[in-house]
Amino acid sequence: MDKPFVLLVDDNPDDVALMQRVFSRAGVLARDEVVVARDGVQALDFLFATGEHAGREATLLPRVVFLDLKMPRVDGLEVLRRLRADERTKLVPVVVLTSSDEDHDLAQSYRLGANSYIRKPEDSTEFSEAVGTLGRYWFRLNRTPVESA
C-alpha cells in the first residue's frame, strides 16, 4: 500500500461501518483508502509497524488519523501522547472524533497536540454531513508535510 490513506481508530463497529458508508457514498474515500484499527494497541502497532503489523513499511503514514477516545486496552489520549512523542509521527494530523463532550477530554486532547476535536453528532443526518465534511477536508483539501516523506 503506497497510495494515500487515512487511519480510522474506533472500537465501535457500527460507527466504523456508518463512517465508511458515508465516505464511499460521498465519494471522498474508497474502502481501501481507509485503514481501521479497533483499539489503541492496533493503532500503535500499525503506525510503528510492530506486533501484527511488523514488517510494514513504517515510513508510509496516514494523511490523517481519526481517533476515538474511549477504547479498550490503550485509549485515544494515550495513542495521541505516543504519536506526538515520536519523531516519525509527530506531525501526523490527528482529529479526535468522540461521543464525549467532557471538558476534560477536550482540553486534554488539545494539550496533547490534537489538530481538531469533533463531537460525534447524535443525529444521523448531522453525523453523515460531519463525517463527509471531515473526510473531504482532511483527506482532499488539507496539506501536511507528512505525505512528502
Place this chain on the structure above:
Amino acid sequence: MTAYPERMGARPLHWLLSLPIPIKVNLVVAIFVLIIVALISIGYGGMELLSGVRAYVGGEGLWSKSQKQALYSLTKYARSRDEADYQSYLHAIAVPLGDKKARLELVKQDPEYGIVYRGFGEGRNHPDDHWIMSRLFKWFIDVQYFRRAVTIWTEADEVISEMLARGDELRTGIVTASITAPRIEQILVEVEAIDKRLTRLEDDFSFTLGEAARWAKGLLTKVMLAAAVAFVALGTVLGLMISKHLRTELAALGDGAVRVAAGDLDHRIPVASRDEVGRLTETFNAMTANLAASRGEIRKLNAELEQRVIERTAQLEAANKELEAFSYSVSHDLRAPLRGIDGFSLALLEEYSEKLDETGQHYLRRVRAGSRHMAQLIEDLLNLSRVSRSEIHRVRVDLTALARAIATELQRTQPDRRVTFVIADGLVTEADPGLLRAMLENLFGNSWKFTRKHAEARIELGASDRGGERAYFVRDDGAGFDMAYADKLFRPFQRLHTMEDFEGTGIGLATVQRIVLRHGGRVWGEAAIEGGATFYFVL
C-alpha cells in the same frame, strides 16, 4: 482550686502587706497621728518638768529671802529686845522650816502628800506648784543633779537648826534677863558665820538647779528628736514599703494582663499578698485559667470539626469521582448504540426505501424519533450532572446582556414566531457565568416552548424586592401550569404536560434548581393554567 506558683510566702511583715489597702493607709496615718500625740506628750511633760525646776528655783528664792529676813530680825531683836522683832524672826524662819517638813516627808518610802503640801505651803510656795514639786522630787531623786540639790538642801536645813538654837538661846536669855552682853555679841558673830555658810549653800543650790534645768532641757530635746526621728522613720518606711508593694503588685498584674491579652493564657501572675490587689490577681488568674480551658475546648472542637470536614470532603470527592466516571461512561457508551440505531435507520431509509412500504418507512422514522429523544435525555442528564460537579467561580455577570443574547438566539431558531422580549436594563449580579447562562437558557427556553401555541407572546426578565431580598424573575404569558402540582416542578423527569402538547425531558427545571442551590439561593414558580408562568430566583 488552682494552685498559684511563686507565691511570695512567709516574709517578715507579711501580715502587714496582707492587710486590706484602706487599713494600710489608715495605719500610716495612725503612725503620723501617734507622732503628734507623742511630741505633744513629751512637750507637755517637758514643760511640767521645767515648770517644776522653776518652782524649786522660786522656792529657793523665798527660802533665801526668808533666811536673810530671819537673820536680820534676830540681829535686830538682839539690839532692841523688842518682842515684835522676835515675832518677825519666827515668821521668817517658818519658811525654811516648812520646806524642811516637806522634804523630810518626801524622803520617806510612802510619803503622806497632805503633810508635804502643807510643808510647801508653809514655805510660801504657790499651791499650783505643790504637786509638780513633789513629783519632781520623787521621780528625779536618783538623777545626779537633783540628788546634789537635795543634799545641799539637807545641809542647809542643818545649818538652819544651828541658827534656831542661837535664836532660842537669845530669846530665853532676853526673856529671863539671864544673858550677858558679851554672850549676845558672841551669838551675833556666830549667826553672822552661819549666814555666810548658808549664803554659800544657797548659791550651790541655785547653781545645781540651773545644772538640772539645763540637763532636763538637753534630755527633753534628745527625747523629742529621737521620738520624732523614730516615728517619722517608721511611718516613712511603712509608707514606702506599702506603696512599693502595691506598685509591684499592680505592675505584675498589669504586665500579666498584657501577656494574657496577647494570648498567653498559660501565664499566671504571682500572688504577693492577700489584700484587694492580691484577691484581684487571684480572680484574674482564675479567669485566665477558665479562658485557657475554654480555648482548649474550642481548639479540640475545632480539630474534631476539621477532621469531620476532611472526612466529609473525602467522601464528597469520592462521590464526585464516581459521578464523573458514571457521566463519562454514559456519554461514551450510551450514545454509541443510539448512533447505530439512528444511523442504520437512516441507511435503510436512504438505500432501501423502495423495498419498504409507507408503513415500514413510518416505523423507521418512529425509530429515529425515539433514538433522538433518548439522545436528548442523555444530553440533559449529563448537563444536570455537570451542573452538580462543576466548581463555582463567582464573578460579576451582566444578566441583561446575557438574557438579550439568549433571546436573539431563540428568535433565530424560529424567525416567524412573534414573541416580545421585555428585558430590564442594568441587571447585574455575582454568579458563575457558565451556570447562570445554562439556567437562563433553560428558563427562557421553557417560556419560548410554552408560549408556542399563542399567536403573540411576551417573555419578561426583571427584578423585584421580595421580603427584603432581590429576586429576579422570568415571566411569560404561555400555557402556565396547575399550582396543585407546583411541588413536582423541580424534580427530574417530572413533567406537567404531555409529550403531544409540549416535548421535553423534564430535566430543565431540575437543572435550574440545582444551579440556584449551588449559588446558595432559592427558586420558585407561580402560575395558572393558560395564565402564564413566573419563575423567581434569588442568588
